[in-house]
Amino acid sequence: GAVVSQHPSWVICKSGTSVKIECRSLDFQATTMFWYRQFPKQSLMLMATSNEGSKATYEQGVEKDKFLINHASLTLSTLTVTSAHPEDSSFYICSARGVGYEQYFGPGTRLTVT
Amino acid sequence: AQTVTQSQPEMSVQEAETVTLSCTYDTSENNYYLFWYKQPPSRQMILVIRQEAYKQQNATENRFSVNFQKAAKSFSLKISDSQLGDTAMYFCAFDSNYQLIWGAGTKLIIKP
Numbered sequence: 001g002a003v004v005s006q007h008p009s010w011v012i013c014k015s016g017t018s019v020k021i022e023c024r025s026l027d028f029q030a031t032t033m034f035w036y037r038q039f040p041k042q043s044l045m046l047m048a049t050s051n052e053g054s055k056a057t058y059e060q061g062v063e064k065d066k067f068l069i070n071h072a073s074l075t076l077s078t079l080t081v082t083s084a085h086p087e088d089s090s091f092y093i094c095s096a097r098g099v100g101y102e103q104y105f106g107p108g109t110r111l112t113v114t
Numbered sequence: 115a116q117t118v119t120q121s122q123p124e125m126s127v128q129e130a131e132t133v134t135l136s137c138t139y140d141t142s143e144n145n146y147y148l149f150w151y152k153q154p155p156s157r158q159m160i161l162v163i164r165q166e167a168y169k170q171q172n173a174t175e176n177r178f179s180v181n182f183q184k185a186a187k188s189f190s191l192k193i194s195d196s197q198l199g200d201t202a203m204y205f206c207a208f209d210s211n212y213q214l215i216w217g218a219g220t221k222l223i224i225k226p
Binding site (some may be wrong): 032034038041042043044046049084092093095097100102103107108 | 156157158159160162164171205209212213214217218219
């Protein structure tokens with residue numbers, strides 16, 4: 001149990017376009033979802049926390065207008081990178097938490113902006 | 115501020131050996147959770163082991179065990195009989211109000 005999926009696993013987009021990444025909890029209801037960014041050979045950096053039906057809480061330094069997060073249901077959260085630029089290229093990971101304290105992680109999405 | 119420190123950027127051992135990864139953390143809280151996650155080359159984060167701070171007994175999961183020293187704020191991971199599949203990045207994490215605080219990670223290489 002406690003499976004989290006992400007789609008797509010890898011996306012290439014052109015500079016200036018927007019790209020949406022989906023995160024789904026497949027077998028449990030996620031009261032809270034988290035979005036992380038990971039640079040090569042580095043740890044996870046929390047970007048934002050979202051609760052179902054509420055606005056996301058962004059970490060300091062994360063542009064909320066560039067990284068739009070929607071958590072419309074208890075099983076789906078989306079991250080939209082708007083007007084993407086090459087510096088937004090990274091590995092994005094989502095995680096989901098149900099009623100307990102443990103977070104379950106998606107497999108990640110590699111974003112390449114050309 | 116709560117922090118997690120992993121002082122070993124990289125370690126390598128021979129297959130079948132035992133290896134210990136270190137982790138220290140700083141917090142003023144009394145009740146919390148600690149985790150070790152493994153990130154193999156696939157980059158999927160995999161939970162290795164968890165420890166509740168209120169439990170004095172060290173957690174164990176098959177070949178993986180922790181040495182939890184609450185007073186010293188230390189949470190090391192011991193991998194026994196290491197296998198080639200244990201090669202990965204290992205991250206120590208501390209749960210603070212349902213958010214994870216991450217260490218920088220230790221790259222573990224198991225040599226055949």
